[in-house]
Amino acid sequence: MPTSTQGIDAGKKIVGRKRSIVVDALGLLLLVMVTAASVSDNEAGKQLLTQLAASHPTQAWGDTGYKNQAVEHGAALGIDADVVPRNTQIKGFSVTPRRWVVEHSFGWIMMHRQLARDYETKPAHSESTIRLAMISHLAKRATSETTPTWRDA
Numbered sequence: 001m002p003t004s005t006q007g008i009d010a011g012k013k014i015v016g017r018k019r020s021i022v023v024d025a026l027g028l029l030l031l032v033m034v035t036a037a038s039v040s041d042n043e044a045g046k047q048l049l050t051q052l053a054a055s056h057p058t059q060a061w062g063d064t065g066y067k068n069q070a071v072e073h074g075a076a077l078g079i080d081a082d083v084v085p086r087n088t089q090i091k092g093f094s095v096t097p098r099r100w101v102v103e104h105s106f107g108w109i110m111m112h113r114q115l116a117r118d119y120e121t122k123p124a125h126s127e128s129t130i131r132l133a134m135i136s137h138l139a140k141r142a143t144s145e146t147t148p149t150w151r152d153a
Contacts, residue, residue, distance in 0.1 A: 005123050007038025016118050019106075019130065020044040022052055022060070027105040029134040030056060034123040045070030053077035061098040108137045 008015050014037060022031040031051050035044055045066040050073075052060065059080040062070065067083045074081030084098045109115055112133040120126040140146070 005036055007036030012037075017123060017126065018044065019126070020048055021102065021105060021109075021130070022048050023102055023105045025101065027101045027108070028138070029105065029131065032127050032130045034126040034130075041065030042067075042069040046073040049074045049077055049079055049081065053079055063096075063099055105134075109133045112136065 006016055016037050017034050018037050018039060018041075020033045020035065020041075021029060023029055031048055033044060033048055033051075041063075042065070045062060046069060049060065049070060052058070053074075059082070060074060061082050061084050064083055064085055066081070071081045071083060084096055086096050086099075087094055109130055112129075114129055115126075115133055118126065120129060
């Protein structure tokens with residue numbers, strides 16, 4: 001894999017790429033961007049908000065990785081961007097309003113085996129594979145078709 005499009009995420013200590021997505025209230029994919037892991041969430045968020053403002057001026061929610069710069073950038077573009085913090089009173093996993101929609105979408109995408117790892121050599125190929133995974137998911141939802149997965153007994 002080309003190391004020029006990869007980076008090291010300082011927080012998680014992993015080498016690779018980050019997948020950033022924008023979904024609607026139903027979890028359907030609107031925008032996708034694959035960057036080096038070293039790119040900050042704020043920088044990716046600002047780029048996605050710029051693309052979002054051009055096509056879908058609306059309200060946006062994000063996790064605490066998108067605080068400050070991305071929220072201010074969204075406000076400058078006319079997007080009401082809010083940070084949804086997790087509840088510090090609860091230990092372990094808890095459903096957080098608005099944020100679970102994106103996590104659910106990532107779960108749908110990750111059901112496609114090719115996206116379980118970063119097999120693609122270029123970020124644009126990875127973005128296309130994510131779009132194809134969401135198209136496949138939507139086709140299954142529209143036709144009520146279910147196919148056996150590796151999780152089925």
